[in-house]
Amino acid sequence: MALISTSPSSLSSSSSSSSATIPNRSFITFKNNNNKVRMNKTMIRGSSSSDGSGVLSNGSSVLFRAAKHTVDTYITSGMVVGLGSGQASAMAIEYMGRQLRAGALKDVIGIPTSVASANEAAVAGIPLDQYQDTSQIDFAFDDADIIEEGTLVAVIGRQQPKGDESIIQEKSVLNAADKLVFMVSENQYKGVLDGSVPVLVQPVNWMETAEEIDDLFIGDAEVFSIPYNRL
Incomplete structure (x- = not known):
């Protein structure tokens, strides 16, 4: 499992970054560049024993651990959060709702990237607001189809059916966020981009x-x- 965090500009550009190691066996590599004018880039890659199905030997899901880590690390009370679409994002939305109900998070507003994420957030009990061009979004998370190693350029939209315009809403929310996290499986983390590009x-x-x-x-x-x- 790889968990990729970037600023919105990394959807089409790249930047150098500094490196350090954090003491967590599940999330072992940390990179950060504080130049917000160009790109604030963070990368956390998961490392664990797995049977290849994405499930750890203790039965916990690597995907859920990435989603939980995203919420616990990046989301704080009072934030406006862009809610992504996809399997990992659904897990993050569900966990975020649990944290709100438990009181660990307060006064968090979600802005969905799709009808699906809006429905998931409603079930989780997350207060929602509609995206507007003037929306101030502190943080967003999302699934990605593929991430290019090194540049952290991401491709989204391959899974949307023809005629589904939610990718426009999705990209608008991601671009408006001050910081963006992508959650992807290891096989979606590539040396170079391949496949179709919407x-x-x-x-x-x-x-x-x-x-x-x-x-x-x-x-x-x-x-x-x-x-x-x-x-």
Whole structure:
């Protein structure tokens, strides 16, 4: 299991970072760069004995441990938190709700990245607010399809069905956050990006952009349009 934390700018850029070790056998490598103008980058990789199914020998889920670590480490009372979409994010949302009910967290507001995460947060008892262009988001967590080692560039959106515009909401929330954490399994942490890359195109002149993509990736690009509507 790898847990990746970056600023929103790392979705498309990279930066050098300093390194230190933290005394936790499940989360052993810590990197941080405090240059918030370019990128504040943190990486924590999980290391544990596993049968390959993602479950530790003691029966606890590595994925849940990453989600729990994310909430315990990065979320404090009074924060506005972007709530990601996916398996790890669902675990983090559920655990975050438990912490709110227990009183360990107070006055936390969630901004969902999708209808699914909004429903999960409602069940968990997390107070919600809608995303707006002026939203001030302290922290966000999310699943990612793939993370590039070194740059920490992330790809999201491969799992969304055609016609699902929630990726637009998802990216907007992530970009608005002061700090962002991605939670991914070890096989999603790659030396270089591979596979498909979803491309968001604004409605204006989208055909021209689509033709450029089609020409660039002849035979490999699948171009289709969906209506642009905020959740």
